[in-house]
Amino acid sequence: MTDVFRAVRERVSAKDAARHYGLTFDRKGWALCPFHPDKHPSMSFRAGRFRCWACNASGDSIDFTGRLLGLEPMAAVERLNADFALALPFHRQPTTAEVQAAKRRMEVAKVHKAFEEWQEAFIPKLCVAYRVAHIALQGIDTPDDFDRLTEREALATLL
Ligand SMILES: [Zn+2]
Structure with a gap:
């Protein structure tokens, strides 16, 4: 070294x-x-x-x-x-603080990635649920209309 x-x-x-x-x-x-x-x-x-x-x-x-x-x-x-543009080779070990900072950056990146994956998986489901509810609610203007829905349709309106 x-x-x-x-x-x-x-x-x-x-x-x-x-x-x-x-x-x-x-x-x-x-x-x-x-x-x-x-x-x-x-x-x-x-x-x-x-x-x-x-x-x-x-x-x-x-x-x-x-x-x-x-x-x-x-x-x-x-x-x-x-x-001074010395271009000396550095082979030093990173300090404890640098290692900890790098670990923190990796953990933050992991949380971001998990959130993005959740978002990618969840948002399409939410959109489907919204469309289902929207379709199910068409033609429902009174409580009586709601009573005529099947259980499944009624559940869909609650999504
Ligand atoms: Zn002096």
Whole structure:
């Protein structure tokens, strides 16, 4: 299995990520730190990592992206993989939450399908019952007319 974390770290530096997500750099290559209210550039970049000398935030491109965009590390890796078109292979196991969400979607789909099947089976029967009742009621204008119906016809009018 490819270590996608390492692969992303090797391909995208913290500075690459910072630039991509909108930070600008002064002549020394420092940036305003997005993780604290920064008036003078406090964030430096070195060896693929970032460090803020005011708030002590530090890490690699995955840490930076995760923190900036509010993503879990794996989601940050996926985001970098997509945004930098790294085309890294992902073979990870889905998380428990993802498995549960998928199960829920399948259960909802099952209920929808059952309802559609019921609808398909029931509506034609309802239409037949309606037609039977409609035919049976023809010519019935008074209670006496109703009394003259056979039991079966009378039942049909009640459908
Ligand atoms: Zn900072």
